[in-house]
Amino acid sequence: MNVELFVWVRNLHVVVATLSIMLFFTRGVLLFNGAEREQLGPLRWLPHIIDTLLFLSGVYMAYLLHRLPGVDPWITTKLGFVLLYIMLGMFAFRWCKRRPLRVVAWLAAIGVFLEIVTLAVTKQFNPLLLPQLF
16 A cells, blocks of 8 residues: 555545535524525535545545555445535535424534544444433
8 A cells, every 4th residue: 555645645635624614604603693505605515525535535545555445344334424525515505494303414514524533543433422412
């Protein structure tokens, strides 16, 4: 494995993960404080680019480390949480029309994101911690 390439991809992954949660948080705060979707400008499309880079860099790191979903429990769990994060975000920003449910979905997505970061750092999944997030 090319260590320099891995370090570069990992650093990219950390930067886009940070940008992803910052944009997600900012978009939620603006929307829940009365901003119209049209007023968000780049906050409507930029997260899609950032999240695509996040996903692709994660997949490439898994490839470089020879980690496979379904074989390695922590990466399987992490990918499952990524899908949950995406679904909660779509629920909060698109599908749900009731503000209280949108806020709950937004907060739950942030909690799931924090669990994804924990999984990435520890490479372990502790199901006993999950109820504490919600």
